[in-house]
Amino acid sequence: MSTAQIRFFALLRREVNRFMKIKRQTLGAPLLETFLYISVFGAALGSRIDQLHGVDYVVFIVPGLIMMAWAMNAFSNNSSSILQQKMQGAIDDQLSSPASPLELLFAFTFGGFLRGMLVASLTFLASSILIGIPIEHPLVLIPSLFLVGMFFAQLGVLVGVRAEQFDDVSFAQTFVLTPLIFLGGVFYSASLLDEPFQTLTHIDPVYYMINLVRYGFIGYSEANIALSLGLLTLAVAALVTVNYRLFRSGYKLRA
Numbered sequence: 233m234s235t236a237q238i239r240f241f242a243l244l245r246r247e248v249n250r251f252m253k254i255k256r257q258t259l260g261a262p263l264l265e266t267f268l269y270i271s272v273f274g275a276a277l278g279s280r281i282d283q284l285h286g287v288d289y290v291v292f293i294v295p296g297l298i299m300m301a302w303a304m305n306a307f308s309n310n311s312s313s314i315l316q317q318k319m320q321g322a323i324d325d326q327l328s329s330p331a332s333p334l335e336l337l338f339a340f341t342f343g344g345f346l347r348g349m350l351v352a353s354l355t356f357l358a359s360s361i362l363i364g365i366p367i368e369h370p371l372v373l374i375p376s377l378f379l380v381g382m383f384f385a386q387l388g389v390l391v392g393v394r395a396e397q398f399d400d401v402s403f404a405q406t407f408v409l410t411p412l413i414f415l416g417g418v419f420y421s422a423s424l425l426d427e428p429f430q431t432l433t434h435i436d437p438v439y440y441m442i443n444l445v446r447y448g449f450i451g452y453s454e455a456n457i458a459l460s461l462g463l464l465t466l467a468v469a470a471l472v473t474v475n476y477r478l479f480r481s482g483y484k485l486r487a
Contacts, residue, residue, distance in 0.1 A: 239331045240339055247343025251309055258309075262301050262351045266358060269297055273419055284421050285452050291366075294359045295446040296418030301355045302381050303438075306348030307388035307409060310340055311401045314392030323485055333479035337389065337472075344385040352377070366450060372457060373448025379464045380441050386471035393478050393485060412438045423454055440464070 251258045273293055281289040317323040326336055359365050367373060391404045416438035422430055433439050440460040447453035479485065 235330075236332070236335060239329075240335045243326070243331060243335065243339030244342055247309075247313065247339060248346060250313065251343070251347050258305070258347060259351060259354065262305060263354055263358060266297055266301065266355045270294070270359065270362060284424075287450050287452060288363075290363050291450060292421075292446075292452075293419050294363070294365055295449040296416075296442045297359070298352050298355050298449075299377070299380055299442055299445040300413050300418055302348035302352035302377065303384040303413060303441075304348075304405075304409070305351045306344040306381050306385040307391070308344075308401075308405060309347045310344035310385055310388030311392040311395065311404070312398070313343065314340060314389060315395045315398065315401055318392075318485065327479075327482055327485060334476060337475055337479045340389050340392075341382070341385045341475075344388050345381045348381050348385065349377075352381075367448065368451035369448050372461075373445065375461065376441070376444035376448050376464075379461070379468055380445065382468045383441075383464065383471065386468060386475055389475050390471060390478070393475070393483065396484075412436055415439075416442050417454075418442060421454065437467075 270290060270293075273290070283289060284292045314323070317326075331339075356365065387409075391401060395401050395404075415433060416436045417433060422433040422439065425433060440455050441464065443453045443455040444457065444460050444464070447457055477483075
């Protein structure tokens with residue numbers, strides 16, 4: 233193993249250890265939320281809606297819940313971790329270390345990515361036990377989940393770098409990220425909406441991510457799969473480029 237790899241895995245291990253020390257917050261709370269969503273929306277609304285596009289309603293919403301779990305946890309982990317280390321001054325030591333900006337960037341990125349993957353995997357297992365979830369197109373599902381995780385992990389890095397206080401992170405998560413996810417079609421099909429709500433849903437970028445994941449699981453999508461994958465790949469590449477430049481320049485990172 234090269235010196236660069238040793239540095240990278242040491243940084244990544246630190247990030248993983250950080251969120252594993254608070255398991256009740258990082259694992260327990262998201263699983264409770266998933267159980268409540270399935271119980272409230274699946275049991276209560278599912279008994280009235282029955283099916284959407286030939287799929288049981290509770291099964292229809294689970295792919296969105298899995299994507300939401302990965303997105304929210306990847307974002308919140310990275311944004312809060314970077315801001316916390318900025319406020320404590322610990323980020324200065326890392327920027328002055330032999331680790332390159334790229335190593336630092338991807339250590340933070342994969343820290344949030346792994347937390348999101350862990351919570352999403354537990355959500356999938358819990359959902360499979362409760363209701364049973366098919367996987368119709370794994371060759372679409374795997375890259376879709378990977379890109380979704382990378383996108384929100386990188387977005388969390390960007391918000392964490394630019395944030396100056398925890399209210400900035402809370403604002404981004406509460407007033408931007410959460411509405412985009414909930415209005416992206418987690419709990420409903422956009423094709424059933426009247427105008428202008430159908431058009432508003434279609435301009436929500438998270439809508440296309442949810443459709444990718446839903447197609448991977450149950451084989452149903454309202455968006456072009458190839459185009460959605462291509463645009464999501466470009467979005468991830470753009471965020472990586474922006475974040476790398478921020479780490480290389482030390483923008484809002486150096487005291």
